[in-house]
Amino acid sequence: MTASVIEVRGVSKSFTIPSVRRDTVREHALDFFRRRTSERLRVLESVTFELRRGESLGLMGRNGSGKSTLLKIVSGIYPADAGAVQVHAPVTPILELGVGWNPDLDAVDNIELLGTVMGMTLKELRVATPEILQFAELEKFAHLELRHYSSGMAARLAYAVAFRAVRDVLILDEIFAVGDAGFKERCQARYRDLHRTGHSLLLVSHEPRTIAAFCDRALLLEGGRIVMSGAAAAVADRYLALLTEPEPAGLKTGIAPWSAAR
Amino acid sequence: MVSVATSDTTVGRAQFGGLIWTLVRTDFKTRYHGTIGGFVWALLKPLTMFLVLLTVFSYVFAGEPQYKLDLIIGLFLYEFFQESTKSGLLSIRAKGYLLTKARFPTWIVVVTSASNAVITLTLFSMVLIAFLAIAGRTPSAAAIALYASYQLEFFAIVTGFSLAASVLFMRYRDLNQVWEVVTHAGFFIAPIIYPLGILPERVHVYLYAWPPTPIILFSRSVLVDGRAASPLAHALLLAETLAILGLGAMIYRWRAPRVAEEL
Numbered sequence: 001m002t003a004s005v006i007e008v009r010g011v012s013k014s015f016t017i018p019s020v021r022r023d024t025v026r027e028h029a030l031d032f033f034r035r036r037t038s039e040r041l042r043v044l045e046s047v048t049f050e051l052r053r054g055e056s057l058g059l060m061g062r063n064g065s066g067k068s069t070l071l072k073i074v075s076g077i078y079p080a081d082a083g084a085v086q087v088h089a090p091v092t093p094i095l096e097l098g099v100g101w102n103p104d105l106d107a108v109d110n111i112e113l114l115g116t117v118m119g120m121t122l123k124e125l126r127v128a129t130p131e132i133l134q135f136a137e138l139e140k141f142a143h144l145e146l147r148h149y150s151s152g153m154a155a156r157l158a159y160a161v162a163f164r165a166v167r168d169v170l171i172l173d174e175i176f177a178v179g180d181a182g183f184k185e186r187c188q189a190r191y192r193d194l195h196r197t198g199h200s201l202l203l204v205s206h207e208p209r210t211i212a213a214f215c216d217r218a219l220l221l222e223g224g225r226i227v228m229s230g231a232a233a234a235v236a237d238r239y240l241a242l243l244t245e246p247e248p249a250g251l252k253t254g255i256a257p258w259s260a261a262r
Numbered sequence: 263m264v265s266v267a268t269s270d271t272t273v274g275r276a277q278f279g280g281l282i283w284t285l286v287r288t289d290f291k292t293r294y295h296g297t298i299g300g301f302v303w304a305l306l307k308p309l310t311m312f313l314v315l316l317t318v319f320s321y322v323f324a325g326e327p328q329y330k331l332d333l334i335i336g337l338f339l340y341e342f343f344q345e346s347t348k349s350g351l352l353s354i355r356a357k358g359y360l361l362t363k364a365r366f367p368t369w370i371v372v373v374t375s376a377s378n379a380v381i382t383l384t385l386f387s388m389v390l391i392a393f394l395a396i397a398g399r400t401p402s403a404a405a406i407a408l409y410a411s412y413q414l415e416f417f418a419i420v421t422g423f424s425l426a427a428s429v430l431f432m433r434y435r436d437l438n439q440v441w442e443v444v445t446h447a448g449f450f451i452a453p454i455i456y457p458l459g460i461l462p463e464r465v466h467v468y469l470y471a472w473p474p475t476p477i478i479l480f481s482r483s484v485l486v487d488g489r490a491a492s493p494l495a496h497a498l499l500l501a502e503t504l505a506i507l508g509l510g511a512m513i514y515r516w517r518a519p520r521v522a523e524e525l
Contacts, residue, residue, distance in 0.1 A: 015523070024436035072522070076365030079519045096362055104292045112284050117360050122280040 004088065005169050005200045006051040006074060011083030013044040013069055013224075043069045045224045046083070051169070053089075056201040058211035058218030058232050060239040062247065066224040067204050071095060071171055074202070089168035089200065092118055094159065096173070101154055103147035107138055110146055111161055118165035128164045135186060136160035156183055163190050169200045188214070208236035223247075281370055286377040293378050304378075308338075308386035312393070331486050336454035336478045338386045343420065343474045344445050346379035350424020351431050351438055358525040368518060372428045376420055383413065394485065401485050408484045412477050415503045419473045422503075422510030429517035432524040448472055453479065473502065 018038040022028050043066045051057050061067050072078040074085055075093035101110050111132055115125045133139045136156040146154060155178040162170075172191075178184070191214060195201060205211050211218050211232050218235035220228040220242070228238050294304045312334065319330035353375035354361065354368065361368055387409070394401055401409070431437045452474045458466060469475045476499045480491045491499075 023434070025434045025440055026436060028434065072362075077362060077522045091365075093364055101359065102288065102292060105288055109288050109291065113288055113360070114363065116277060116281040116284045117364050117366050119277055119364075119366075120280075121277055122283065125280075 003052050004050040004086075005053050006088070006091070006202070007084070007086040008050065008070075008074060009048050009084045009086075011044055011047045011070070011073060011080045011085060012042065013066075013073060013078065013081050014040045014042045017041055043224050044073070044080075047221075047224075047226055048083075049219055049226060049229065051200050051202055053200055054195075054198045055217065056195050056203065056215045058215035058235065059202065059204045059221060060206070060208070060211055060218060060235060061221035062243070065221045067221055068095070068173060070221065071173055071202070071204060075171055087169075090119065091169045091171060092162060092166040093171040094162040094173060095171070101146040101149075101158075104145060106143045106145050107133065107149075107157060108142050110157070114158065114161045115165055118162065119167065120165050132157070132160045132164050135163065135190075137183065152179060155179070159187060163187070163194075166194065166199065169202070170194060171202045173204045174206070208240055211239075212236045278367075278370070281366070282374055285370065285374040289374065289377055290381065304381070305385060308382055309389050311338075312386065312389045316393070328486065332457075332482050333455065335390065335482050335485070336452070338383070338390075339416070339478050339481060340449060340452060340454055340474055342379050342383045342416070345382075346376035346417075346420045347423050347427070347441065347445065348438065349375045349379065350420060351427040351441055353424060354428040354521055355431060355525075361522050362525060368521070369425065369514065372424050372514070373421055375424060375428075376417065379420075380417065387413070390485065399486075401488065405484045405488060405490075408490055409481055412481050412484075412499075415499060416473075416477045418503050418507050419477075422507035425510035425514035429514055429521050432517070432521050448474065451475070470498070471502075473506065476502070 016038050017040075018036060020031075020036050022031060022036075047066075047070060049057075059067055059070070069078060071093065072095065073080050074087075075091055075095065076085075076087070077093070077095070102113060105113070108129060111129050112122070112125055115128070115132075116122070120128065130139075133142050136153075136159070138153060138157055138160075141149070141153070149157070159178060179187075191201070191203075195214075201215075203211070203215060215232040217230065218232040219226050220235050220239055222242065228235055290304065315334050315337065316330065319333060323330045323333075349356075350372060353372045356375075357371045360366075360371070391401060391406065427437060427441065434440075451469055451472045453461075453469065458469065458479065461469070476491075476495070480495070480499065483489050483491060490496075
């Protein structure tokens with residue numbers, strides 16, 4: 001059995017930003033012969049790291065440094081342009097959970113929808129649904145449609161589902177940023193439980209104290225590259241220092257003809 | 263060139279059934295959410311529509327009992343085609359909130375998007391067969407089996423179209439409007455309100471290329487007249503079905519990996 005549950009080797013990712021957007025059949029047809037340019041925005045550049053079994057790994061970086069894109073690639077939601085991601089255990093990502101419910105369904109149906117997408121069976125969900133509602137403190141609103149939920153209530157529900165759905169590896173984007181003090185406390189306790197029981201955890205946060213307190217090790221991402229890897233507290237300190245420095249120019253790779261860019 | 267390996271999906275084969283059931287159930291619930299009668303209306307819709315059309319057409323086409331049944335079958339089957347292709351085209355966009363949460367086989371979202379239309383078609387078919395039995399024209403078991411096979415092929419055609427259109431829609435955001443125009447025009451290409459025989463035989467081949475045409479004609483023929491199409495006609499329909507399904511799957515495989523980036 002390998003000691004790593006996730007291996008990321010030389011992963012790069014770019015997005016193409018066209019000078020003029022064409023989103024419709026009509027626009028494509030009318031502008032067929034018109035040359036347009038595009039800009040390649042490189043978000044990640046040869047990122048390499050591993051998440052070891054039972055480890056809690058932090059990921060820090062400024063806004064736009066590529067953290068969310070990296071999490072989506074590791075979670076298999078975005079493809080990488082180059083490099084390799086090897087995943088040796090089931091991954092449960094918690095990404096953008098404040099948004100994206102079916103507003104016409106109540107909490108119970110939405111739990112079933114998100115739970116099955118995250119790999120839970122219907123049998124597991126029948127047992128887990130009351131626990132999920134209890135964790136999110138939403139038992140009283142179990143049959144209220146999500147359109148009537150506040151953003152905080154919706155996010156709490158999402159965290160509760162994902163925390164219950166996790167099998168082996170948990171990937172979290174900005175954990176502990178939701179709910180009141182009591183809910184944050186429960187999230188932190190659940191996180192510690194998962195760590196103690198041998199789950200592997202990849203945690204993104206802008207909060208140095210969170211990374212220092214909850215992670216064994218951390219990475220610092222700057223301009224799409226990993227600029228530091230080491231003890232969580234040291235990386236958190238370096239991140240704080242980085243915030244006082246000017247941002248890098250970015251990794252734009254220049255103007256390219258649209259046809260060559262896509 | 264460095265190889266790119268992706269992580270496994272969060273949904274294993276064991277969970278496929280649960281995910282499909284949940285998508286179908288919640289789609290059904292969402293569609294009839296807030297309507298008077300809710301689920302009951304969903305079940306009664308095909309029956310009431312059938313009875314309304316039958317009553318109206320019985321007066322309008324009093325001297326042509328065959329025509330009214332042909333018309334009803336054509337209208338229902340075409341409505342299935344319009345409704346299921348429309349929801350298939352919009353399926354990935356509509357379920358985008360799930361696609362950015364976890365990695366799972368997104369083709370399930372596309373295939374299950376036709377579930378409401380399939381339920382309506384199934385209930386309509388049961389009502390139609392019951393009506394024929396009451397009228398003393400009970401179709402044989404073989405005829406019902408053939409009719410069911412045509413509907414399966416129809417579903418495969420819709421799935422092929424939906425796989426391609428759902429991912430292309432993320433790039434071409436007016437594709438649904440284009441498709442709406444095509445299906446409106448297609449209503450008159452398919453021989454729903456007119457018999458195929460009034461057109462010159464040389465144009466029949468073009469009409470048969472429009473997928474609802476052979477399905478509607480074969481379904482009418484086997485259920486109402488008790489006559490099956492020729493083996494060659496069946497072979498051509500199967501070839502057309504497989505071609506659409508195969509092409510749809512190819513386009514889907516080409517575009518789907520990057521579809522989350524376009525949401």
